[in-house]
Each structure stands twice: as C-alpha cells, then as structure tokens.
Amino acid sequence: MKKHQTLVPLFILAVQLTSAVDFIFNTFDSSGVSLSGNATIESQILTLTNDATFSIGRAFYTSKIPTKQPNTTVVLPFSTSFIFAMAPYRNRLAGHGVVFVFSPHDGIEGSSSAQNLGLFNFTNDGSPNNHVLGVEFDCFRNQEFNDIDDNHVGIDVNSLTSVAAHEAGYWPDDGGASSFEKLELNNGRIYQVWIDYADSILNVTMSPVGMKRPKQPLLNVPLNLSDVFEDEMFVGFTASTGDMIQSHKILSWSFSNTNFSLSEGLITDGLPSFELPKTPIHRTKGFITALIVGISVFALACSVVAFFSVVRNRRTRKEKDEMEDWELEYWPHRISLQEIESGTKNFADQNVIGVGGNGKVYGGVLRGGSQIAVKVISRENGEGTRAFLSEISSLGRLKHRYLVGFRGWCKKDKGHLILVYDYMENGSLDKRVFECDENMILSFKDRIRILKQVASALLYLHEGWEAKVLHRDIKASNVLLDKEMNAKLGDFGLARMHDHDRTSGTTRLVGTVGYLAPEIVRDGRASTKTDVFGYGVLILEVVCGRRPVEAGEEGLVEWVLDASRRGELVTAVDRRLKRDGGETVDEEGVERVLRLGLLCAHFDPKVRPSMRRVVEIFEGGNEEAQQESLFVGDHDQGFSRGLGFTNPTFDEIAEGLSSSMAISCSGILVEGR
Ligand SMILES: *[C@@H]1O[C@H](CO)[C@@H](O)[C@H](O)[C@H]1NC(C)=O
Ligand SMILES: *[C@@H]1O[C@H](CO)[C@@H](O)[C@H](O)[C@H]1NC(C)=O
Ligand SMILES: *[C@@H]1O[C@H](CO)[C@@H](O)[C@H](O)[C@H]1NC(C)=O
Ligand SMILES: *[C@@H]1O[C@H](CO)[C@@H](O)[C@H](O)[C@H]1NC(C)=O
Ligand SMILES: *[C@@H]1O[C@H](CO)[C@@H](O)[C@H](O)[C@H]1NC(C)=O
Numbered sequence: 001m002k003k004h005q006t007l008v009p010l011f012i013l014a015v016q017l018t019s020a021v022d023f024i025f026n027t028f029d030s031s032g033v034s035l036s037g038n039a040t041i042e043s044q045i046l047t048l049t050n051d052a053t054f055s056i057g058r059a060f061y062t063s064k065i066p067t068k069q070p071n072t073t074v075v076l077p078f079s080t081s082f083i084f085a086m087a088p089y090r091n092r093l094a095g096h097g098v099v100f101v102f103s104p105h106d107g108i109e110g111s112s113s114a115q116n117l118g119l120f121n122f123t124n125d126g127s128p129n130n131h132v133l134g135v136e137f138d139c140f141r142n143q144e145f146n147d148i149d150d151n152h153v154g155i156d157v158n159s160l161t162s163v164a165a166h167e168a169g170y171w172p173d174d175g176g177a178s179s180f181e182k183l184e185l186n187n188g189r190i191y192q193v194w195i196d197y198a199d200s201i202l203n204v205t206m207s208p209v210g211m212k213r214p215k216q217p218l219l220n221v222p223l224n225l226s227d228v229f230e231d232e233m234f235v236g237f238t239a240s241t242g243d244m245i246q247s248h249k250i251l252s253w254s255f256s257n258t259n260f261s262l263s264e265g266l267i268t269d270g271l272p273s274f275e276l277p278k279t280p281i282h283r284t285k286g287f288i289t290a291l292i293v294g295i296s297v298f299a300l301a302c303s304v305v306a307f308f309s310v311v312r313n314r315r316t317r318k319e320k321d322e323m324e325d326w327e328l329e330y331w332p333h334r335i336s337l338q339e340i341e342s343g344t345k346n347f348a349d350q351n352v353i354g355v356g357g358n359g360k361v362y363g364g365v366l367r368g369g370s371q372i373a374v375k376v377i378s379r380e381n382g383e384g385t386r387a388f389l390s391e392i393s394s395l396g397r398l399k400h401r402y403l404v405g406f407r408g409w410c411k412k413d414k415g416h417l418i419l420v421y422d423y424m425e426n427g428s429l430d431k432r433v434f435e436c437d438e439n440m441i442l443s444f445k446d447r448i449r450i451l452k453q454v455a456s457a458l459l460y461l462h463e464g465w466e467a468k469v470l471h472r473d474i475k476a477s478n479v480l481l482d483k484e485m486n487a488k489l490g491d492f493g494l495a496r497m498h499d500h501d502r503t504s505g506t507t508r509l510v511g512t513v514g515y516l517a518p519e520i521v522r523d524g525r526a527s528t529k530t531d532v533f534g535y536g537v538l539i540l541e542v543v544c545g546r547r548p549v550e551a552g553e554e555g556l557v558e559w560v561l562d563a564s565r566r567g568e569l570v571t572a573v574d575r576r577l578k579r580d581g582g583e584t585v586d587e588e589g590v591e592r593v594l595r596l597g598l599l600c601a602h603f604d605p606k607v608r609p610s611m612r613r614v615v616e617i618f619e620g621g622n623e624e625a626q627q628e629s630l631f632v633g634d635h636d637q638g639f640s641r642g643l644g645f646t647n648p649t650f651d652e653i654a655e656g657l658s659s660s661m662a663i664s665c666s667g668i669l670v671e672g673r
C-alpha cells in the first residue's frame with residue numbers, strides 16, 4: 001500500500017475551456033469522491049462492497065461534470081481508465097459485478113442490489129428517462145437481461161440488457177484475431193480498463209495490470225450519447241452483492257475530456273493482489289478426485305471414440321458431411337429445416353413471440369396444421385451447444401401432461417440450433433400474476449390448480465424416470481399455460497441429467513437470482529432439494545402476486561415470514577384477489593399453501609419436503625393425510641422432534657416452523673432471500 005502514494009490527488013486543467021475536467025486518483029481519500037450505500041475507503045482503496053449480502057456501494061466524483069459543448073447537443077469526448085479487482089471470499093460463490101457509470105444523480109436512489117448491480121431497479125430498468133450510461137463487469141449470467149455468460153463486459157444504455165457485450169479479456173498485440181485471451185473477472189486479480197469516447201464511438205479495452213494497453217479494443221461500438229447524457233452528469237462506479245458476495249475494489253482512476261494520455265499517469269506497479277491463497281494442489285481432495293475422474297473420463301473417451309468410429313464407418317459419406325457424432329443419439333427427433341422455415345415465414349420478425357435466455361422464440365405452424373413454438377439458439381460459443389444438448393437429452397425423452405411437449409429439432413446454418421415445442425396459447429404464468437390487466441389475472445383457485453400441476457411435473461422429473469432430472473430454474477416465467485390454462489413446465493435449457501443415487505458435483509451456478517437455495521449459493525451444489533426451494537418461492541410469488549426480489553425491498557420469503565410471525569399470514573395474499581367484490585379467498589387455504597411454500601423455501605434443505613410429499617399434501621383431501629404427509633420421513637421427524645412436538649398438528653408445525661425460522665434468522669433472513 002505504501003508504495004503507491006498520491007502523486008496528483010486531483011488536478012484540474014480548466015484553463016481555456018470551462019468544460020474541461022481532468023483528474024487522476026492513484027489513491028483515494030474521502031475528499032475526492034462521494035460515497036453512498038455501503039461504499040468505504042479502506043487503505044486508500046475505494047471499496048464499493050464488502051462481505052455484506054444484498055448490498056449496494058456507489059462512489060462518484062464529487063461534482064457533476066459537463067458532458068456537452070456549451071449550449072449544443074454535441075457530446076464531449078472523454079477518456080477514462082481505472083484499475084479494479086473483484087476479491088472473492090473463501091468458500092463463497094462470488095458476485096455480482098461492478099459498473100463504471102454516468103448518472104444524472106449521485107446516491108443510491110432508484111437502484112437495487114444483486115443482479116441489478118446498483119445501477120437500476122426493477123421498475124426503471126430500460127426507461128429512457130434514466131439517462132444512464134454504464135460499462136458493466138458482470139460475473140453472473142442473468143437470463144432476464146440476456147447476459148451472454150458469467151464473465152463479461154457489457155455496455156448498458158438505460159438498461160441492464162446490454163447493447164453490446166463480450167466475454168472479458170483482450171487480444172494481444174502480436175496475435176491474430178483468434179488469439180483472444182480470456183480474463184477471469186472474479187478471481188481477485190487486478191485489471192486495468194480504458195474507456196474512450198469520441199466521434200460517436202465508444203471503445204472499451206482491458207488487460208492485466210502492468211501490460212501495455214492492447215491496441216484492439218474489447219468493445220468498439222457506435223453510440224450516439226447526445227440523448228442519453230444530460231448536460232451535466234455524475235461519473236463514478238457502482239457495485240452490488242446478492243446472496244453471492246465479493247469485495248469490489250477500485251485501486252486507481254483517471255478521467256479527462258481533454259487529455260487522452262492522462263491514463264498513462266496511473267501507477268501500475270507495486271499494487272496488491274486479492275487472489276485467495278491456494279492449498280498445494282496435490283494435497284487437496286479435489287486433486288485426487290480429479291485424478292480418478294480424469295482417468296475414468298479418459299477411458300470412457302477412448303471407448304466412445306472407438307464406438308463412434310465403428311458407427312461412423314457404417315454411415316454413408318453424405319451423412320458424414322452433414323452430421324456430427326453427438327447428433328446420432330438424438331436423430332429420431334429431427335425435423336427438416338424447410339418445414340420449419342415455411343412454418344415460421346422464414347423466421348419473420350412478426351412471428352417472434354418471445355426472447356428467452358438462450359435466444360428468440362418464434363410462433364409457427366407445421367405442415368399438419370399444428371401450432372408450434374420454435375426456439376432458435378445461437379451457437380457462437382460452446383455454451384449454446386451444451387445448452388442444446390442438455391435440453392434435447394432431457395426434454396426430448398421426457399413426456400408428462402404438465403411438461404411442455406417437445407417435438408423435435410434441427411440445425412440452421414453453422415451457427416444456429418432450432419428446437420420445436422408445442423405452442424402454448426396462454427403464454428407464461430408471470431404475465432398472469434404480476435402487473436397485468438385485471439381481466440387477465442388468475443383466480444386463487446386457478447393459481448392453486450397450476451401450482452399442483454407444476455408440483456406433479458416436478459415430481460415426474462425427480463422420480464418418474466430412470467434418471468433423476470433436476471430442473472434448476474423453476475420460476476413463474478418458465479411455467480407456460482396451454483389453451484385450457486393448464487400449467488406446462490418448460491425451459492429445460494438448464495437441466496442436467498443425474499443418474500439416481502449420484503450426487504452432483506458441479507460448481508457451475510445456474511438459475512435465477514431470488515430462486516436460488518442458500519446451499520446452492522454457498523457451494524454450487526444442485527439437488528432435488530434446491531428445486532424444492534425454487535418451487536417454494538414459486539408458491540409464495542403466485543399466491544402473493546409479488547416477485548421474489550423486488551427492488552428496494554426485503555426478499556419475498558422474509559416478507560411472508562414476517563407476516564407469519566405477526567400472525568397475519570393471510571394478509572400476504574395477492575391484494576388484487578380480494579378487491580372490488582372479487583372472489584373472496586378461502587383464508588384457511590391461503591394459510592395452508594403459504595405455509596407449504598415457507599416449508600419448501602426453508603433455509604435448511606433437510607427440512608424441505610420432497611416433491612412427492614408436496615404432491616401428497618396437495619392431493620390428500622383430508623386433514624389427517626395432510627398432517628401425515630408433512631411429518632412422515634426422517635427429515636421432518638427430525639424437524640418436529642427438534643421442536644418438541646411428539647404428534648404435532650398442522651398448525652403447530654407451521655407455528656413451529658416460523659419460530660424455528662426466526663431462531664435461525666441468520667440462516668434464512670440473510671441467506672434465504
Ligand atoms: C449495507 O450492508 C448492510 C449489512 O451489513 C445491509 O443490511 C444494508 O442493506 C446495506 N446497505 C445498502 C444500501 O446496500
Ligand atoms: C449559453 O446560453 C446561456 C444562456 O442560456 C448564455 O448565458 C451563455 O453565454 C451561452 N454560452 C455560450 C458559450 O454561448
Ligand atoms: C425505482 O426507482 C425509481 C426512481 O428512479 C422510483 O421512483 C421507483 O419507486 C423505484 N421502484 C422500486 C420498486 O423501488
Ligand atoms: C476506437 O478503436 C478504434 C479501433 O482500434 C480506433 O480506430 C478508434 O480511434 C478508437 N476510438 C477512440 C475514441 O479511442
Ligand atoms: C446524435 O443524435 C442527435 C439527436 O438525436 C442528433 O442531433 C445528432 O446529429 C446525432 N449525432 C451524430 C454524430 O449522429
């Protein structure tokens with residue numbers, strides 16, 4: 001720390017031009033920047049977030065800066081550079097990211113944490129009234145904002161859905177176009193970033209600290225900022241954490257709208273690193289496991305190669321040119337591209353019915369006249385292929401009344417894969433529960449029916465097939481509604497196959513913020529119990545008519561829990577259901593189902609019921625059966641014993657449930673949002 005002292009804490013070259021702003025911070029103190037939220041300055045380093053969950057930290061240059069030539073709409077050029085680190089904490093998954101930002105106001109108003117990066121909130125995201133430009137360094141893949149991966153740099157104009165994005169990294173000066181070097185954002189290493197704007201072009205470049213600035217920018221985007229910027233703007237940084245935490249640090253920063261070489265004044269040597277110390281690799285359990293796994297994978301790979309070379313030799317030459325090895329396995333579902341093209345009017349824009357995490361969805365008609373939904377997945381990166389394979393391998397062979405029907409697939413050009421599903425006339429469940437027309441809103445009865453149907457689909461995935469299938473992304477927008485308003489669980493893009501009785505060892509985090517169980521956030525392990533957690537959150541949101549994480553508010557689980565503690569659980573029900581002589585809801589039913597939701601979303605996976613038990617609770621018409629089903633089984637017995645009940649009633653257990661949650665508030669209140 002001592003090495004990099006303040007060279008020029010702040011110097012302003014405002015001589016000829018009143019609009020000129022130039023400053024350079026090689027260290028930070030409280031006089032140069034104004035801090036808000038949980039931002040602090042630690043050891044002269046600007047620390048936007050620490051290990052607090054669901055936290056926002058913002059810091060801006062103390063005064064607004066002019067961004068346009070006086071009395072015109074012409075945007076001034078600018079050049080900025082900064083050195084940053086995302087420092088992970090041991091045994092925690094890291095998130096969510098840091099953004100360089102121009103904003104009309106300072107403070108944290110209008111922003112929320114987790115995936116919103118402290119940049120926008122749920123209501124104002126996408127509004128042209130924001131007048132915000134951000135360059136995000138994002139280490140969580142958010143499907144709702146079409147994030148390309150979990151390690152990217154994106155340009156955000158008034159919205160978290162980036163106008164342009166690229167995997168983080170750089171092209172070395174001596175390499176060709178194929179020599180891209182990936183940089184992992186959240187590993188504690190320090191990186192330098194350069195952002196330059198001139199002649200309506202925005203360039204973003206990054207590299208490891210100490211390297212000469214790469215000539216080719218990572219992002220080079222035409223952008224007219226004259227309607228985005230107000231005449232004067234605050235400039236600075238924002239970062240946020242959610243369930244996943246890391247410390248977002250800015251070590252130094254220069255900004256200028258006159259001198260594009262000012263960034264050369266940043267000191268790049270003698271800086272600290274925030275990488276976690278590693279235990280010697282050969283001693284770790286992981287190494288031994290990896291060794292064993294490696295050997296078995298190699299053996300398996302050899303036999304697979306041998307198998308496919310036999311198969312391949314049997315095939316005709318023509319097929320060989322058109323197909324890849326893995327396609328063989330999925331051959332039966334193939335539909336011809338011509339049929340899909342004519343069915344969707346050649347993928348016409350007016351046929352687009354939705355945009356999902358993986359790509360666009362088109363409506364269309366097959367030759368026989370049946371309506372279909374066609375999902376086009378871009379295959380530019382390997383990600384697309386993997387998502388495709390997993391989607392095919394699970395959905396293609398699974399059939400259930402309450403799962404979206406999968407019809408087939410094909411390839412388009414080199415870069416695209418196409419999946420064909422049954423068309424769902426009534427769209428997705430979220431459109432009927434959250435902000436929608438009164439006449440679109442679902443009645444309480446319908447909501448319960450749909451929840452039951454989703455439960456039975458999920459039980460089928462967990463137990464109804466020779467391999468256990470985890471859904472991993474249960475949420476209202478993944479529940480679709482057919483003509484008769486029956487639920488169909490969809491989007492298996494994230495599902496992976498697991499043989500029964502084998503725990504999954506993956507550490508790659510998939511899912512959606514707000515539906516992730518605490519243990520999956522802690523160690524990335526998905527299980528049937530993490531699906532049950534997502535289902536519990538689904539119950540709560542569908543009954544309460546609230547999204548799981550609404551900007552500026554406590555999490556939904558906590559909110560319902562609060563109502564339960566006050567003994568006013570029934571008040572949590574969606575208010576629109578009771579208004580204007582609408583259906584009067586069965587209060588006992590509301591309480592019962594909310595308690596079930598809380599039980600499923602319990603922070604302790606051992607307490608959560610299995611999907612089988614959830615279905616039994618829904619179906620067991622009489623009280624007796626419902627109590628039985630709640631308490632039979634090791635986990636629940638342990639749970640009720642722990643609460644001192646020998647033969648508890650439903651109400652007792654529910655009461656016990658909320659008090660046990662209150663006792664373990666450090667678990668659920670912090671982790672369980
Ligand atoms: C700051 O951190 C605390 C926890 O230490 C958290 O409760 C609070 O919401 C955070 N504030 C902001 C604005 O993020
Ligand atoms: C810009 O307009 C203001 C009044 O609207 C005027 O006082 C000022 O002189 C103008 N500046 C320039 C550089 O024309
Ligand atoms: C989002 O921020 C805007 C201000 O930009 C505010 O009016 C609105 O109430 C906020 N919404 C939520 C849900 O906090
Ligand atoms: C952006 O990058 C391009 C390509 O390297 C370069 O020609 C252009 O001058 C750069 N613009 C700015 C404002 O740095
Ligand atoms: C940018 O947009 C503004 C207003 O929309 C327009 O007046 C101006 O000509 C545009 N600038 C460029 C360089 O296209």
Ligand SMILES: *[C@@H]1O[C@H](CO)[C@@H](O)[C@H](O)[C@H]1NC(C)=O
Nearest residue numbers: 013259260261262263264265
């Ligand atoms: C621009 O900044 C560089 C680096 O700090 C400095 O050496 C140079 O003198 C500055 N140029 C002008 C014109 O101020």
